[in-house]
Amino acid sequence: MVVxxxxxxxxxxxxxxxxxxxxxxxxxxxxxxxTVSTRIKSILKEKGLPDTVVRRSAIVCYEAEINIVSYAxxxxxxxxxxxxxVEIEAIDEGQGIPNIELAMQPGxxxxxxxxxxxxxxxxxxxxxxxxxxDIFDITSEVNKGTRLKMIIKKH
Amino acid sequence: MKLSEVxxxxxxxxxxxxxxxxxxxxxxxxxDLMSDVLAFAKAGSLLLTGLTNTQVxxxxxxxxxxxxxxxxxKKPPAETLSLxxxxxxxxxxxxxxxxxxxxxxxxxxxxGCLEKVESGSARI
Numbered sequence: 001m002v003v004x005x006x007x008x009x010x011x012x013x014x015x016x017x018x019x020x021x022x023x024x025x026x027x028x029x030x031x032x033x034x035t036v037s038t039r040i041k042s043i044l045k046e047k048g049l050p051d052t053v054v055r056r057s058a059i060v061c062y063e064a065e066i067n068i069v070s071y072a073x074x075x076x077x078x079x080x081x082x083x084x085x086v087e088i089e090a091i092d093e094g095q096g097i098p099n100i101e102l103a104m105q106p107g108x109x110x111x112x113x114x115x116x117x118x119x120x121x122x123x124x125x126x127x128x129x130x131x132x133x134d135i136f137d138i139t140s141e142v143n144k145g146t147r148l149k150m151i152i153k154k155h
Numbered sequence: 156m157k158l159s160e161v162x163x164x165x166x167x168x169x170x171x172x173x174x175x176x177x178x179x180x181x182x183x184x185x186x187d188l189m190s191d192v193l194a195f196a197k198a199g200s201l202l203l204t205g206l207t208n209t210q211v212x213x214x215x216x217x218x219x220x221x222x223x224x225x226x227x228x229k230k231p232p233a234e235t236l237s238l239x240x241x242x243x244x245x246x247x248x249x250x251x252x253x254x255x256x257x258x259x260x261x262x263x264x265x266x267g268c269l270e271k272v273e274s275g276s277a278r279i
Binding site: 066 | 189191198210213216242
């Protein structure tokens with residue numbers, strides 16, 4: 001039964017030409033930070049997507065991943081590839097963002113010393129995501145977490 | 156110019172990627188602030204930096220950076236080296252400071268991957 005169910009899912013996904021995968025991110029783990037973005041980049045490359053689509057997806061994914069590592073307890077990054085788009089969703093359990101408009105401004109940052117010593121925390125992350133994603137949606141709740149949805153059009 | 160010429164101009168030591176010295180490069184970006192590298196550096200450019208943590212390699216991978224030039228004689232720690240080997244990103248190290256490194260490459264024809272920042276960030 002289980003095998004049959006899995007098979008059905010696989011067939012349905014291939015019919016829709018849909019690819020989906022989720023990755024767990026551990027907050028505070030700067031050693032592993034970026035591994036998911038590297039992995040997602042190689043998946044997209046293997047799919048033969050145009051270099052600029054691969055690169056833009058990797059950039060927004062990396063920014064989101066660094067944000068989770070820097071500011072959240074844990075999070076999940078999900079990759080969905082549709083015939084028209086690459087969609088990356090980052091959901092975390094963390095401190096949240098009290099003022100999204102302020103956080104989007106280039107140069108605004110609440111990063112601590114550890115994050116800054118790594119070369120981050122210049123307040124460019126969300127602004128950069130907004131630059132590279134075709135569609136960027138952000139929702140956040142203080143002391144609960146943040147959800148980023150980023151869509152890159154293939155064409 | 157070829158990476159081997161970059162190496163000669165900077166009297167640099169090749170730490171990773173000896174086999175990629177024939178790669179052609181035309182542009183560069185220099186910064187120690189990784190946030191700015193992510194916002195402004197372009198694919199195929201050299202990255203001049205004094206930072207040596209693993210995130211430099213991750214970012215080089217994400218952005219399709221051609222090679223990393225470590226300035227001020229910086230040597231990368233073991234974990235940075237092994238990640239660079241895994242992701243096949245060349246690392247060179249030069250004793251010149253960032254300003255001198257950039258200047259020496261510029262007079263030989265390497266230019267910035269962008270000239271100036273007009274609106275906060277520059278999309279590829």
